[in-house]
Amino acid sequence: MSCDRILVTAKQLESVVSGLAEEIAAAYRNLDNIVALVMLDGARYFAKDLLANLDFPVEVVFIKASSYGSRTSSCGRVRIGASADLTNQIRGKHVLVIDDIYDTGLTLATLLNRLRDYQPQSIRTCVLLEKAIEHTQKIPIDFRGLIIEDAFVIGYGLDFDGRYRDLPFIASFSPKHACSAKNAHGA
Numbered sequence: 001m002s003c004d005r006i007l008v009t010a011k012q013l014e015s016v017v018s019g020l021a022e023e024i025a026a027a028y029r030n031l032d033n034i035v036a037l038v039m040l041d042g043a044r045y046f047a048k049d050l051l052a053n054l055d056f057p058v059e060v061v062f063i064k065a066s067s068y069g070s071r072t073s074s075c076g077r078v079r080i081g082a083s084a085d086l087t088n089q090i091r092g093k094h095v096l097v098i099d100d101i102y103d104t105g106l107t108l109a110t111l112l113n114r115l116r117d118y119q120p121q122s123i124r125t126c127v128l129l130e131k132a133i134e135h136t137q138k139i140p141i142d143f144r145g146l147i148i149e150d151a152f153v154i155g156y157g158l159d160f161d162g163r164y165r166d167l168p169f170i171a172s173f174s175p176k177h178a179c180s181a182k183n184a185h186g187a
């Protein structure tokens with residue numbers, strides 16, 4: 001790869017995800033009415049692999065949240081696109097919020113505040129990555145994959161301007177290098 005540095009390999013991701021699934025299974029196995037709330041678009045790849053590792057039924061609800069657009073630092077505003085059905089999907093249920101990365105914490109904080117209005121039985125949070133920074137919003141993370149350095153990262157669902165989501169690893173990315181997708185794939 002000519003312009004990015006791989007921080008987490010595909011093999012490491014596989015073992016992190018299966019470790020998280022074991023933790024989640026231990027916490028939820030004997031519960032009914034579990035809903036996984038998957039934050040789009042970034043957590044889609046992670047959630048698919050994570051949920052495939054669970055051996056009990058989980059309802060899956062996708063929720064759209066965005067704070068980045070085409071930039072590499074938070075714009076400080078978060079938009080949550082909730083579906084009209086969310087009340088029925090969440091009330092009285094055990095909600096597991098699945099997100100790709102805990103950066104400033106603004107997105108998760110906004111979502112968690114909003115979710116409480118829907119009266120779930122419990123809310124827990126799972127993130128694949130947490131940046132080693134002083135978070136603007138402190139969020140209780142129940143299931144955490146890896147803590148990474150403070151870099152803008154791409155791959156395994158995380159994008160830059162809609163690109164690089166399909167990389168099977170996590171790499172740091174600097175837009176000034178603006179590499180081609182070919183380079184980012186290590187070609």
Ligand code: 5GP
Nearest residue numbers: 042074102103104105106107152153158159
């Ligand atoms: P936060 O609200 O915690 O600052 O970040 C929320 C969202 O911003 C994350 O769920 C993710 O979609 C996006 N984000 C934060 N850091 C990064 C990053 O390093 N790379 C990419 N691609 N997205 C990020």
